[in-house]
Amino acid sequence: MIIRSLLRRPTALRTLASPPLRCSAPSSRSIHSLPTLNNHEELIRNGIPGLFSKEAFEESWTDYQQYMLKELNVCSAGMPWEYSTISSVVIDTARDPMKATPFNYASMAWNNHFFFKGLATNPNQTSAPSPTLTHHLATNFSSLPSFTSTFLDTAEAMFGPGFVWLVQTRSANSTPTLRILPTYLSGSPLSGAHYRRQSTDMSQHNPSSISTASDSLATPTGPNGPNGPNGPNSNPPTSSTPTNTVGAFGTHSAAERASKAADKKPLGGVDVVPLLCVNTWEHVWLRDYGIRGKREFLERWWNKIDWDVVQAAASLPDPSVKGQGRFVY
Amino acid sequence: MIIRSVVARSTRRALSRRSFQTARRLLSAEVDSIDASADNSLRNVQSIESQINANTDQHVPSVDPETHATSPAAQATDLVAEHYRQFKQQQQRTGHLGSEISPHYQPHTLLNNPPSPADVTLELLLASEAHQGHATSLWNPANARYIHGIRQGIHIISLEVTAAHLRRAAKVVQEVSRRGGLILFAGTRDGQDTAVVRAAQLAKGYHLFERWIPGSITNGQQILGKCKLKVVNEKDETVPGFEEQLFERPVLRPDLVVCVNPLENYVLLHECALNNIPTIGVIDTNVNPTWVTYPIPANDDSLRCIQVIAGVLGRAGEAGQKQRFEAASNGQITYRPADDLTLPEEPEADKSAAPTKPQASKPVALGGESIENADEVEAKMDDAADQDGRKLGHRIKMSS
Helix, strand or coil, rough: CCCHHHHHHCCCCCCCCCCCCCCCCCCCCCCCEECCCCCHHHHHHHCCCCCCCHHHHHHHHHHHHHHHHHHHHHHHCCCCCCCCCHHHHHHHCCCHHHHHHHHHHHHHHHHHHHHHEECCCCCEEEEEEECHHHHHHHHHHHCHHHHHHHHHHHHHHCCCEEEEEEEECCCCCEEEEEEEEEECCCCCCHHHHHHCCCCCCCCCCCHHHHHHHHHHCCCCCCCCCCCCCCCEEEEEHCCCCCCCCCCCCCCCHHHHHHHHHCCCCCCHHHCCEEEEEEEHHHHHHHHHHHHCCCHHHHHHHHCCCCCHHHHHCCCCCCCCCCCCCCCCC | CCHHHHHHHCCCCCCCCHHHHHHHHHHHHHHHHHHHHHHHHHHHHHHHHHHHHHHHHCCCCCCCCCCCCHHHHHHHHHHHHHHHHHHHHHHHHHHCCCCCCCCCCCCCCHHHHCCHHHCCHHHHHHCCCEEEEEEEEHCHHHHHHHHEEEEEEEEEEHHHHHHHHHHHHHHHHHHHHHCCEEEECCCCCCCHHHHHHHHHHHHHEEEECCCCCCCCCCCCHHHCCCCCCEEECCCEEEECCCHHHCCCCCCCHHHHHCCCCCCCCCCHHHHHCCCCCCCHHHHHHCCCHHHHHHHEEEECHHHHHHCCCCHHHHHHHHHHHHHHHHHHHHHCEEEEECCCCCCCHHHHHHHCCCCCCCCCCCCCCCCCCCHHHHHHHHHHHHHHHHHHHHCCCCCCCCCC
């Protein structure tokens, strides 16, 4: 009997990395609730004509966002970030692997809201990029059609779910630049959460995958053959061609200079400003476009971008007016 | 010849702000010429810098006019300001993305933005733990009328009673402050200082969060006699010229004392009672309610409760001050000015005027009923004060 009652008692130790228990919190109010979009009543009734049907919109916005926030409420109960905003939770939990679960939920909630906020939901208005934005896009991507194709091809080529962002950054001589940033799964573009940016597919971009690809032509031969002295998979994955490490260490090496430049990052995380994003998670486009419909979804989404939101988020100097390099306030 | 060449050099400059100093230049031409050439080179650099900034998008570091070097500190400050502005803009746009956060208790709001008497609800008082009294064995039976019941061995204060008494106290504070009275907010326990200071700031009153010096009212001339006095008009502007007359004036006393921990401030409350100064106090179940004139039955051990009560009374004082200033801007004075001060005029004008004319440093008080009542009350209090042997200096604001 004592043994049974011990087993019935909930375990005191439950790591945050494991999925939370499916228990409803006893009579506690939820801190995070579903935010409202513009024209949300019309969206609930009709979806977004030309992009989402009513059911697809309900699934990918209402249901998914509520699910993320519900799980986040469960994760945050009693934690220091219980009452913080979603972006604060993202930045505070990005660095600690033990806080991966609240990071994932918060980051997906933030990204999903950013995606739906950037859609032009008013069917009577067509949106086009402003002349300033067109100029900067053409400058950074050689032309507006090439920017379109680069963006959509990046999104299509991503294998697996994620987001693709257009971000504004700053080049070495402080001129604003625009870049395309993919974030896999629940990666965040926020500068403060760079530990979980997840901009590369780790199954393909890791040290062992790169080195074994280059070593496939030059297999090391020795007394043990291709395997190491302790059997297969014991040879360290190093290239057989010698590398010159002159200047790789020291105060003036590239690594030191990069770390010093990293220290000079602007305060407040303003070095990366997300302007635009597309949600390439399958549940968003599977219902309406089918298993092969990712490209069609992307092209339809391109016509539904609200470029005014992009312009408002960007702080790009007007090319027709000279002398805007100096900040005057 | 030297004069002519120096003048010519000065006029050739684009911004000739030194042209009026040509006379001085005559005396030390050589030193000034070196200075002038350095200035000239600096201006050349600055003009080149402004041209570059005007025509290209690249940012050129500015030259420090004193050391003639590019100061990284100044650039860093400019950059920090720009980044802060961008951060604030970004936060406004995307800071609240992802969810809507339901309203919840944020401790700093009780001090930064305290509730007003209209915001007092039973839910607010309950959430602030105002209902929690002490163990039943420690009670003062005089508080029986304020107690709702017993739970888990402690007395529970009735929140409707608390709310009613708090609203009454707020009305008293508002009226005293409307009539230009001096209000003292006293709270000497740990953690009560911020609440008491904030309430005094709102009500334009005075605060006390360290130990009350016994005798500050009954022996005020000794303890506070060295404090400076000043004369203010109806708009609270200091009127100069009364310094000699203020030397002989007795020390000031508060017109109302708000004490948030009466249990530790018995001496303060007793001195007020001896001198007919009305008091407001937060009365817990173990405190004697007769110590104060207007009790507020509530929990004095909870800082959140004290912050709510002090905030409400501070807001009431703020409303009273606003009414006083509005009346003053319309030419109405809500109090009776001090009648034993004479204007600091010229000696011959003073002799020609009637000696017993009341001073006109403040305009003649208008307004009907309230002033007459104030006069009656004033007369009664003067009688009481005369018995005490000292005049009360009501209408002069004491500077701390």
